[in-house]
Amino acid sequence: MIFFALALRNLARNRRRTAATLGVVAAGTAALVLTAGFVRFSFDGLREAMIHGGLGHLEVATRAAVEAHGAAALDRPLAAALADWRPLRERLERLPDVAAVGANLQIVGLAQGADGASASFVGVGVEPDRERAMGFETKLRRGAGLADAAPAEGEDEVLLAAGLAATLGAAPGDVVTLLAAGESGMLNALDVRVAGILSTGVAELDTRYLEVHLATAGRLLESERVSNLLIGLDDTRATERALAAARAALAGSDPELAVTPWTERALFYEQVQNLYRGIFWFLGAIVFVLVVLAASNTLAMTVMERVRELGTLRAIGTGRGQLAALILAEAFWLGLLGALAGGALGLAATGALNAAGLRMPPPPGAVDPIDLQLAYVPEAFAGAAILMVGVLLVAALAPIARAVRLSIVEALGHV
Amino acid sequence: MSERAPRLPVWSLAAVVTAATAGAAGGAGADPAALLAATDLFAAAPAELRLALEVGVEGRGERSPLELWRRGDQLALVRFLAPAERGKFVLRRDGETWFLAPGARRPVRMGGSFRLHGGAALDDLLGLSLARDYRVAAHEERRGVATLDLEAVAPGAAYPRVRWVVDAARRRPLRAELAARGGKALRTVEFRSWLDAARLIPGELAVADLVRRVKLVVRFLEVEARPVPEALFDLDDPSARTALEER
Amino acid sequence: MSAPGVVFRARALARRYRMGEVEVRALAGVDLDIGAGELAVVAGPSGSGKSTLLHLLGGLDVADRGSVEFEGRDLAALPERERTLVRRRRLGFVFQAFHLVPVLSALENVEWPLRIDGVPAAECRRRAAEALAQVGLAERTAHRPDRLSGGERQRVAIARALVHRPAAVLADEPTGNLDSATAAAVVGLMESLRRELGTTFVLATHDPALVERAGRRIRLSDGRVVEDTGAGAAP
Numbered sequence: 001m002i003f004f005a006l007a008l009r010n011l012a013r014n015r016r017r018t019a020a021t022l023g024v025v026a027a028g029t030a031a032l033v034l035t036a037g038f039v040r041f042s043f044d045g046l047r048e049a050m051i052h053g054g055l056g057h058l059e060v061a062t063r064a065a066v067e068a069h070g071a072a073a074l075d076r077p078l079a080a081a082l083a084d085w086r087p088l089r090e091r092l093e094r095l096p097d098v099a100a101v102g103a104n105l106q107i108v109g110l111a112q113g114a115d116g117a118s119a120s121f122v123g124v125g126v127e128p129d130r131e132r133a134m135g136f137e138t139k140l141r142r143g144a145g146l147a148d149a150a151p152a153e154g155e156d157e158v159l160l161a162a163g164l165a166a167t168l169g170a171a172p173g174d175v176v177t178l179l180a181a182g183e184s185g186m187l188n189a190l191d192v193r194v195a196g197i198l199s200t201g202v203a204e205l206d207t208r209y210l211e212v213h214l215a216t217a218g219r220l221l222e223s224e225r226v227s228n229l230l231i232g233l234d235d236t237r238a239t240e241r242a243l244a245a246a247r248a249a250l251a252g253s254d255p256e257l258a259v260t261p262w263t264e265r266a267l268f269y270e271q272v273q274n275l276y277r278g279i280f281w282f283l284g285a286i287v288f289v290l291v292v293l294a295a296s297n298t299l300a301m302t303v304m305e306r307v308r309e310l311g312t313l314r315a316i317g318t319g320r321g322q323l324a325a326l327i328l329a330e331a332f333w334l335g336l337l338g339a340l341a342g343g344a345l346g347l348a349a350t351g352a353l354n355a356a357g358l359r360m361p362p363p364p365g366a367v368d369p370i371d372l373q374l375a376y377v378p379e380a381f382a383g384a385a386i387l388m389v390g391v392l393l394v395a396a397l398a399p400i401a402r403a404v405r406l407s408i409v410e411a412l413g414h415v
Numbered sequence: 416m417s418e419r420a421p422r423l424p425v426w427s428l429a430a431v432v433t434a435a436t437a438g439a440a441g442g443a444g445a446d447p448a449a450l451l452a453a454t455d456l457f458a459a460a461p462a463e464l465r466l467a468l469e470v471g472v473e474g475r476g477e478r479s480p481l482e483l484w485r486r487g488d489q490l491a492l493v494r495f496l497a498p499a500e501r502g503k504f505v506l507r508r509d510g511e512t513w514f515l516a517p518g519a520r521r522p523v524r525m526g527g528s529f530r531l532h533g534g535a536a537l538d539d540l541l542g543l544s545l546a547r548d549y550r551v552a553a554h555e556e557r558r559g560v561a562t563l564d565l566e567a568v569a570p571g572a573a574y575p576r577v578r579w580v581v582d583a584a585r586r587r588p589l590r591a592e593l594a595a596r597g598g599k600a601l602r603t604v605e606f607r608s609w610l611d612a613a614r615l616i617p618g619e620l621a622v623a624d625l626v627r628r629v630k631l632v633v634r635f636l637e638v639e640a641r642p643v644p645e646a647l648f649d650l651d652d653p654s655a656r657t658a659l660e661e662r
Numbered sequence: 663m664s665a666p667g668v669v670f671r672a673r674a675l676a677r678r679y680r681m682g683e684v685e686v687r688a689l690a691g692v693d694l695d696i697g698a699g700e701l702a703v704v705a706g707p708s709g710s711g712k713s714t715l716l717h718l719l720g721g722l723d724v725a726d727r728g729s730v731e732f733e734g735r736d737l738a739a740l741p742e743r744e745r746t747l748v749r750r751r752r753l754g755f756v757f758q759a760f761h762l763v764p765v766l767s768a769l770e771n772v773e774w775p776l777r778i779d780g781v782p783a784a785e786c787r788r789r790a791a792e793a794l795a796q797v798g799l800a801e802r803t804a805h806r807p808d809r810l811s812g813g814e815r816q817r818v819a820i821a822r823a824l825v826h827r828p829a830a831v832l833a834d835e836p837t838g839n840l841d842s843a844t845a846a847a848v849v850g851l852m853e854s855l856r857r858e859l860g861t862t863f864v865l866a867t868h869d870p871a872l873v874e875r876a877g878r879r880i881r882l883s884d885g886r887v888v889e890d891t892g893a894g895a896a897p
Contacts, residue, residue, distance in 0.1 A: 002770075002777050009765035112523045154518075179514055179523040186479075186500055189519035219518065222499065312761035315722055316822065317750020318778050319743065408722045412757065 003322070007329035010302065017298055022338045024294040025392070028287040029342020029384045030349060035283050036380030037350050039276045041373055043269075047236065050266045052135050053201050054124070056102070056230030057239050058246055059265060060092065063256040065227065078182065081105070081225035082257075088250075089229055095245050097238040102130030103226040105217040109180030111160075111210065113168030121164055123178070123210040125217020125226075134232025138211070139368070143172030143196025150215035157195040157216070163207030165197050172196055178212075182221040190220040201368065202268070231259075239263070288391055295334060295395035299327060303399045310403055311411025320404040327400050328393060335392030339385035346381070350374045447554040447563055448546075454581045454588045457544040459615045461640040462487055473621060473630040486643040488544070494659065504656060508648050515653070522650050549577060559584050574601065587612055600625055610635050669830050669862045670696040670719050674728035676885075677714050688714035690885035691728065696878070698829070701856050701863040703876030710882040712866035713834050719864060720753055720832045721745045733829055750779055754823025754861075758835035760815040762807040762822075768794060768814075769803040772821045779826065793821040797851060813844035817851065824855060830862035837869055845869065 011018045051057055065080035082088065085103060092101045105125035112118040129148040131138070138145055141162055151157060158178070160170055170176050172194050179189045192212060200209050218224060233242050239261050246259045263269070303310065310323060358372040452458065463486050471478035480496040493505040502517035505525075513522035549565035556562075561583040567575045578592040578600075591604040602625060608618035616638050623630040646655035672694040679686045689711045696702050704712045717723040718730050721737040730737050733752060737745060749755075754775075762771045772790035777783075794803050797817040807815050816836060823831045833852070837845030849865075849872055856863050865872065873879060881889035 002773075006763070006766065013765060110523065110525065112521075116524065118524060175520075177519045177521060177523050179519075179525070186495075187503065187505075187514055187516070189503075189514055189516035189523045191519050191521075308761065309763060312755075312757070313763070313774075314746070315720070315749065315755050315761075316775055317746055317753075318774075319746050319750075322778055409717050412722070412761070 003325050003329040004333070007326060007333055010306075010330055011333055014302070014305075017301065018334070021295055021298040021334055022341060025291055025334060025338020025388050026342035026345055028291045028391075029339045029388050030346040031287055032284060032384040032387070033343060033346030033377070033380050034349055034353075034374065035280055036377045036384075037346070037374035038372075039280055040375035040377045040380075042276060043273060044375060045370055046269055046272055047262075047266075049201055050269055051232075051236060051262050052137050053139075054126075054131075054136060054230075055262050055265055056134060056136075057233040057236065057262050058231035058243055059228050059260045059262075060088070060101075060231065060246065060250065060257055061228040061260070063258045066258040066260060078221060078223060078225065078227070081223070081227050082229065083225050085226050085229060088253075088257075091249060092229065092231060092246060095242065095249060097233050097235070097242040097245070099135065099232045099234050100130045100133030102127045102134055102136075102230050102232070103214055104228050104230055105214055105221065105223070105225070106227040107178070107180050107212075107217055107221060109178055109220075111164065111168055112177045112179065113170050114174055114176070115169055117167060117169050119164060119167040119208070121178075121208050121210050122205075123158075123212060123217070125212050125214040127214050134230065136232070139199040139201060141197040141199055143194065146195055146211065146213050151213055153219070154191075156190060156192040156212065156219065158192040159196050159198045159211040160194055161206040161209035162197050162199050163203075164210055165194070167207065170194050178210075178220055180220050182223055186222070188220055188222055190216070192216060199368070236262075284387070288387075291388065291391045292395045295331065295392050296398055298334070299331060299396050299399040300402065302330065303327065303403045307406060307411045308413075311406060311408050314406070314408045315412060323403055324400045327396050327403055331392040331396035332389055335389035336385070338392075339388040342388070343381045343385065346384075347376070350376060447551040447561070450554075450561055450581060450583065450586070451549070451551055451563055451565070451579065452546045453586045454579070454615070455544065455546040456588065456615050456617070457488070458546045460485070463641060463643040465637075465639045465641055465643065466635065467637040469634045469636060471632050473632045478632075478634070484643050484647055486645060486648065490643075490645070490648045492647050492656075494656075502660060506648060506650070508650065513650060515656070545577065545579060548572060556583055560589065585612070587615060602626075610638065667697045668695050668731075669698050669700075669733060670694065670864070671731040672715075672719065672728065675715070675718060675725050675730060676727040677711075677718060677723070677725050679714075687885050689718070689725070692882075692885070692887055694880065694887065694890070696830075696862060696864060698862055699856065699860045700878050701853060701876060702865070702878040702880060703873055704864065704866040704880045704882060705868060705873045705876075706882035706888075707868060711885040712868075712882055714885075715882065716832045716834050716864065716866050720755060721749055750775060751826060752829045754826070754828040754831035756816070756819045756823050756831060756833035756836045758838040760807070760812075760819045760839070762815055762818055764807055767804050767806055768799060768810065768818045768821075771807070771818055772825050775822060775826045790821070790825055793825040794818070796824070796855065797821045811844075812840050813848060816840060816844075816848050820848070820851060820855070824859070824861065827859070828861065830864065833863065833865045835867055835869075836865060837867065837872060842871065845872070849875065 060082075062080050062082060065077060068077050068080055089101045089103065092098060107121075107123040107125065109121060109123070110118055111121045126146070128146045138159065140159075146157055146159060158176065160168065160176070165171070168176055174194045175191050176194060177189055177191050179187060182188050198211065200206050212220075214226070231242065231246060233239060243259060243261050250257045250259060313323065354373050359369045360372050362369055464484075466483040466485070468481050468483065469478040470481060479500070482494040482496055484492040484494070489509055491507040495501070495503045504515040506513040506515060506522060512525045514525055515522045545565060548568055550568055551563050552566045553564040554561060559582065561581050563579040563581065565577040565579055574593040575596040576594040576598055578594065579588065580590040581588050587609065588606050590606065592600045593602040593604070594600045603623045605621045605623070606617055607620055610616040610618040617635055619632060619634045621630055621632050644655060646652070647659070649655060672692050675689050675692040675694070677689040679688055692715060704715055706712050714723070718725050719732070721730075721732065721740075724738045732748065735748070737748065740748065763774070766774070769787065769790050772793050773786040776786040776789060781789075791800070791803060794800055797820050799814060799817055799821065802810060802814060807818065810818065823833075831852070836852075837848055840848060852863050852865070855861060865876070867873065877892070879889065879891040880887060
């Protein structure tokens with residue numbers, strides 16, 4: 001296309017101005033690419049932290065339990081718990097993509113420290129060996145984790161979240177007493193020795209959370225049932241496939257079972273996602289405006305400078321649409337070349353920032369600082385490039401309007 | 416997470432103790448205050464007693480057998496008699512309520528966090544004595560049925576308002592409506608039959624939680640006025656309670 | 663309708679411009695017929711309305727009064743799109759300052775009228791090279807205008823004006839920026855192309871040498887025709 005060739009040559013006429021415009025476009029692109037990388041990094045980090053912090057990829061619970069308190073509840077009613085769950089677990093563990101399946105028994109109750117201080121808690125009875133197989137991480141602050149084997153009667157242990165431990169005045173080795181209502185609604189109390197202090201990674205939950213062995217939870221609640229089965233997958237990307245497989249495997253169970261993916265249980269993740277998305281779009285809007293302003297100024301100047309030439313082209317039969325196409329082609333090149341440069345810049349900056357080994361303050365709701373490792377997001381590169389070309393085409397509208405409205409006679413006489 | 420009370424039994428304990436503090440009726444008076452005093456089960460109950468009862472949800476078959484020991488108005492012990500619940504007690508002492516279980520060496524204090532639905536804490540319910548804690552704000556008598564509108568004397572009572580419906584002639588309660596300050600009824604107690612009407616010992620009563628929409632049926636099986644040793648209520652030394660289990 | 667053989671017919675053509683506060687009467691009623699294959703020179707001093715007349719004849723501007731018919735069509739009555747097509751296909755323009763596109767080579771400049779008309783690229787190149795050969799620039803096709811002399815540039819402009827075989831070429835002071843020898847060569851070129859191709863040429867100039875050589879001389883003064891040596895007739 002002669003328009004594209006001519007447009008490219010026109011851009012080369014005023015190299016400094018073209019370079020400045022390309023710089024703006026490139027900087028905008030790089031900003032978008034870096035932001036997308038940061039957002040993806042945050043999402044991925046948060047996602048894996050949540051999944052491996054105890055959420056699991058998929059959850060199997062009775063439909064009744066899920067409907068009682070919503071998908072994300074930590075206080076499923078015991079009456080709707082899974083009764084004969086071990087064969088179920090065996091079936092699920094045979095499914096492809098499944099790393100392990102761990103049973104949880106949720107507890108809500110009151111914990112009392114040695115000196116009588118008490119606090120309400122939400123707790124989970126877990127199977128430590130299965131959690132390990134699922135890649136779950138227990139962020140131990142002090143002390144030791146739970147033993148794999150079910151504790152003998154009188155030897156029950158607990159991991160207290162840091163805030164709860166502080167409230168109870170409990171340290172590893174101390175005995176705290178847990179009080180909870182069991183299956184029939186009947187109360188029970190149980191002494192447990194503090195094995196360690198953990199952090200959930202979520203500040204709010206750290207004041208109320210504790211973890212015990214599934215056997216301990218069953219002893220406290222006087223129940224053989226479990227609240228749910230958590231399915232840990234080999235790879236988060238297999239979630240959809242494994243979800244379908246698990247649903248197919250459990251179809252027609254009695255009582256009816258619900259399989260819920262982590263996405264529906266991580267309400268917090270969704271909120272953070274929305275927050276970051278908002279930030280991303282806000283930034284995108286700023287970049288958009290800046291680039292439109294800079295580019296439309298450049299394009300307006302190229303039109304101003306070439307009034308006589310444009311008049312000549314019109315005089316010898318170039319149509320208005322063709323003139324518009326010529327200017328659009330210049331805008332297109334500015335957008336494309338700027339986006340390419342910006343992509344390269346973003347790539348280089350991502351590499352440099354990642355190599356720098358920066359540490360980020362904890363993301364919203366989290367406790368630990370995290371190592372900054374910006375993600376490479378191919379879609380962001382493509383999206384930013386498309387966006388930039390689009391932005392430049394928008395920026396070309398006003399200069400085009402000006403160019404096509406030129407009076408040929410006046411343009412020819414223009415000096 | 417809401418503060419969720421343990422479900423049925425704690426709830427029922429309130430009803431049990433509210434209802435179980437039954438005893439002989441006092442002298443009959445004509446005025447509302449006298450009527451209140453004459454129908455106050457808590458005040459009428461013997462200072463020391465053992466009470467056997469069953470608690471269940473209305474419409475469901477299973478009932479939990481319980482035993483209640485009382486000594487004065489500050490000491491009460493609920494003992495769970497079902498085989499699976501052996502060794503568990505709820506102990507009330509000096510205004511505090513404790514839970515004891517075989518798996519826990521020390522009693523667990525059930526504090527304000529074990530609030531019941533409807534806003535009432537167990538503490539408040541265990542101390543519900545109408546003649547002592549309420550005054551008559553209004554009363555009305557129609558065809559032998561007296562309705563006493565009571566207001567709590569002390570601020571911060573679990574139920575600032577109580578509507579106490581009694582059979583004026585026979586001097587026995589028919590129904591109680593326990594209400595919040597605004598008058599919204601949170602709970603009703605309905606006296607269905609009497610084990611010993613003369614001594615204000617109920618036979619069966621139904622306690623409805625209007626907030627949670629659950630109705631408990633409390634059936635009194637046996638009331639025995641007898642000396643109750645203080646050692647039963649010892650928080651640190653379980654031996655007297657253990658002895659009950661081994662009896 | 664114009665008589666057969668008449669390419670341009672102007673009747674009572676008038677045009678005013680507003681320049682700031684002053685209204686300038688550029689043309690004040692011009693009647694003119696220019697026949698096919700004529701080489702007509704529009705002469706007159708600066709401001710006599712020569713350029714305006716050419717602009718109106720070429721459909722670059724629209725008259726206030728009167729009419730211009732080109733090949734029997736009233737240019738003012740055509741929509742802009744149609745007028746553009748007439749200029750693209752049936753007319754050629756040559757300007758005093760050449761008005762070549764500086765970033766295009768000589769060949770690309772000449773190709774332009776064909777390119778914008780959708781002629782295949784290979785044919786564009788062939789015809790443009792032919793046109794450049796006709797104006798004697800076969801060797802300089804790849805040069806950009808800034809590497810060409812004034813005479814060469816004007817020859818490129820003439821090639822551009824002729825490449826699509828227009829019915830008429832309008833040239834506004836085509837020798838104004840050239841020395842007299844080069845000017846003579848350029849005019850000689852146009853004259854020979856006119857003979858060879860039968861193209862009508864209308865030249866606006868105040869170059870006396872050029873005026874003397876013209877077969878058809880139209881002299882303007884204050885927007886009026888004060889002399890016409892052979893109205894409506896081919897030389």
